[in-house]
Amino acid sequence: MDGPIVTLENVSFGYGASPALEGVNIHIERGQVFGIVGPNGGGKTTLLKLVADLIKPSSGKITFNLKSGDKNPRIGYMPQYASVNWSFPVKVSDVILMGLYGELGMFHRPGRRERELAHESAQRIGIDELINRHISELSGGQQQRVFIARALAAKPEILLLDEPAANMDAAAQDMLYNQLEKLRDELGLTVLLVTHDMGVVPKICNQVACVNRIVEVHDKPENLTCPITKDYLGTQKEILLHGDFPHRMVRRDEGGPERTGHRHEH
Amino acid sequence: MDIFHYIFMQRALFVGVLISVVCPVISFFVVNRKLGFIGVGITHAAFGGMALGSFLGVNPVWTSVLFSGAAAIAIARVSRMRKVSEDTAIGVMYAAAMAIGIILIGLKKNYTVDLFGYLFGNILAVTKSDIISIAVMGAVVLLAVAFFFKEFLLLCFDEEYGRTLGLPMTALYYFLLLLIALTVVMAMKVIGIILVSALLILPAATAQIWFRDFRAVIAASIAFSLFTVVAGLAASYYLNLASGATIVLTGTIVFLLSGLLNRKRKPADSNFAS
Numbered sequence: 126m127d128g129p130i131v132t133l134e135n136v137s138f139g140y141g142a143s144p145a146l147e148g149v150n151i152h153i154e155r156g157q158v159f160g161i162v163g164p165n166g167g168g169k170t171t172l173l174k175l176v177a178d179l180i181k182p183s184s185g186k187i188t189f190n191l192k193s194g195d196k197n198p199r200i201g202y203m204p205q206y207a208s209v210n211w212s213f214p215v216k217v218s219d220v221i222l223m224g225l226y227g228e229l230g231m232f233h234r235p236g237r238r239e240r241e242l243a244h245e246s247a248q249r250i251g252i253d254e255l256i257n258r259h260i261s262e263l264s265g266g267q268q269q270r271v272f273i274a275r276a277l278a279a280k281p282e283i284l285l286l287d288e289p290a291a292n293m294d295a296a297a298q299d300m301l302y303n304q305l306e307k308l309r310d311e312l313g314l315t316v317l318l319v320t321h322d323m324g325v326v327p328k329i330c331n332q333v334a335c336v337n338r339i340v341e342v343h344d345k346p347e348n349l350t351c352p353i354t355k356d357y358l359g360t361q362k363e364i365l366l367h368g369d370f371p372h373r374m375v376r377r378d379e380g381g382p383e384r385t386g387h388r389h390e391h
Numbered sequence: 392m393d394i395f396h397y398i399f400m401q402r403a404l405f406v407g408v409l410i411s412v413v414c415p416v417i418s419f420f421v422v423n424r425k426l427g428f429i430g431v432g433i434t435h436a437a438f439g440g441m442a443l444g445s446f447l448g449v450n451p452v453w454t455s456v457l458f459s460g461a462a463a464i465a466i467a468r469v470s471r472m473r474k475v476s477e478d479t480a481i482g483v484m485y486a487a488a489m490a491i492g493i494i495l496i497g498l499k500k501n502y503t504v505d506l507f508g509y510l511f512g513n514i515l516a517v518t519k520s521d522i523i524s525i526a527v528m529g530a531v532v533l534l535a536v537a538f539f540f541k542e543f544l545l546l547c548f549d550e551e552y553g554r555t556l557g558l559p560m561t562a563l564y565y566f567l568l569l570l571i572a573l574t575v576v577m578a579m580k581v582i583g584i585i586l587v588s589a590l591l592i593l594p595a596a597t598a599q600i601w602f603r604d605f606r607a608v609i610a611a612s613i614a615f616s617l618f619t620v621v622a623g624l625a626a627s628y629y630l631n632l633a634s635g636a637t638i639v640l641t642g643t644i645v646f647l648l649s650g651l652l653n654r655k656r657k658p659a660d661s662n663f664a665s
Contacts, residue, residue, distance in 0.1 A: 177555050178555075178557075179551075179554055179555060200555070202552070202555040204549075204551050204552060204555070208549055208550065208551040208552065209548065209549050210423065210424075210547060210548050210549070212423075212599075213423050213547055213548040213605075214423070214599060214602065214603045214604055214605045214607075214608045215544070215548055215604070215605055216603075216604055219544075219605070220548070223541075223544070223545055223548070223549070223552065224556075226541055226542070226545060226553070226556055226558065227555075227556030227557050227558060229541075231538075231539070231542065231558075232538055232539075234540075234541065235541070259603040259604075275552075
C-alpha cells in the first residue's frame, strides 16, 4: 500500500486549559521504526495515546491507511509499566491472550484459535518457555517482552511502545531493540517507539520526532540536533553514537568510556 | 450432623452455601481491583436503603439494592472526577447513608424490620422468601460475572490496556460496583451490614496467599468460604454465639493461619523487576 500509514494534520491536545501538544503534523511511513524523544512532560505519551485513539484531539485530524481498513485492533499498544497490577494472579499465557480480547468482542471466551495465536506471539518474541510463569516472577526485561507479545497477538500493523526499555538492563535492551528491528524487517510492522535512550535512536529509528509541546520530525536520526529539545538532548547522559556500532557508551567524565556488557539474561 | 435436622438450620446451611459460592467470586475482583473500602461504603449505604424500605413499607431488600447501587455509582463518579479522593468520597457517602437510615428509622413510629438482625446478621431467621431473593440475586451476580469474566480480568489487571482494545472499561467498572452492591444486599441479612464487607475480602485474600493463578484462586476462595460458613455456623450453634460474627471470625482465623503457614512465600508485589 502506498502513502503514510498514519497522518497527523495540525493536531492539538490539552489537559484542561494547558496545551500538551500544539499544531502537530506528522506522516509516518509504513514499515519503519518511528522514534519519539523529548523531555518528561513534553507530550510523548500524549502523542502515542492520540495515535492509539485513547484520547481525541481537541483540533486537527488523525488518519490511518491500514490494510484492514479498521483501526482497532490493528494497532497494538504497550503502555508504560505504571498501569499494571503486578500482584494480580495471572500467568504469562493469560496476559498474552488479553491482546485478543478486543478482537474477540464482549461475551466471547478465548478458545483454541486464540491460544494458538498467543503461543505463536510468545514464540516470535522468544518467551514461549515462560508462558506458565506468574507475571510478577519475571525480570523487568521479560515482563516487557510479555507485553510486546500481548500487543503483537492480534497481528497489528502498527505497534506503539511507550518506553519499552524502562526497567531493563543493557543486555535486555539490546535484545529488545534487535527484536524490534526483526519485527520491522520480517513482518513489515510499523513501530512507534517512545524512548529516552538516545543511543538507540540512530541505531534502529528511520525517523524521529522531537516532542516538547510542539513536534519536529527528523529524517536523519543520526544527526539529531533539534532546537525544541536542545536542553533535553544536551543533558542526556548517553552519547549519541553514529553508524552501525551496536553498543551504548557513557561519557569519560562520568566514569567511561565503558562498553556495556552483553550478558544475556535468563 | 444432628444440628441440620432442624428446618431453620437447613435453611441456614442452604443460604450459607449460596453465599459461599457468590461472595468469593466477587471477592476476587474486590481484592484485585482494591475495592475493599468501596465495599465498606456500599455495605453502609445498604443500611440507608433498608431503612428507606421500612419507612416506605416496601421490601427493604429491593430498596437496599437501589440505595447501595446508587451509592456505589456516586462514589465512583465523584472520585473519577478527581475533585476529591476516593477515600474521602467513600467516607462522606457512607456516613450520610447511615445518617439517612437512622433518621428514617426514627421517623417511623412502629418499624417492623429486625434492625439488629440487619446490622449484625441472623442466619437462623432466614425465611423462605429470603431464600428466593438470595438465590435470585446470587444467580444474577454469577451469570453477569460469567458473561463479563474476561473483561473483569482486564479491569483488574490493566484497565488502560483494555481501553486501547476499545472495551468500555468505565462502564465495566460501574457494572462491577453494581454487582458488589447486589452481593452485599444478598448477604446482609445473613452476615449483617457491619460484617458483610469481610466476606468481600477474606475469601480471595486467603486464597491468594496460596495460589497465583486466577482459576485456582477463585476455586480455593469458594472452598475456603464454604469451610468458613459451615464451620462458623456449627460453632455458632454449639457455642450459642451470633452466627454472622462467628462466621466472620472463623474466616479471619483461616486467613491468619494461611498467612502464618505460608510466611516464606514472597508476596507477588515484591517480585517485580530485576
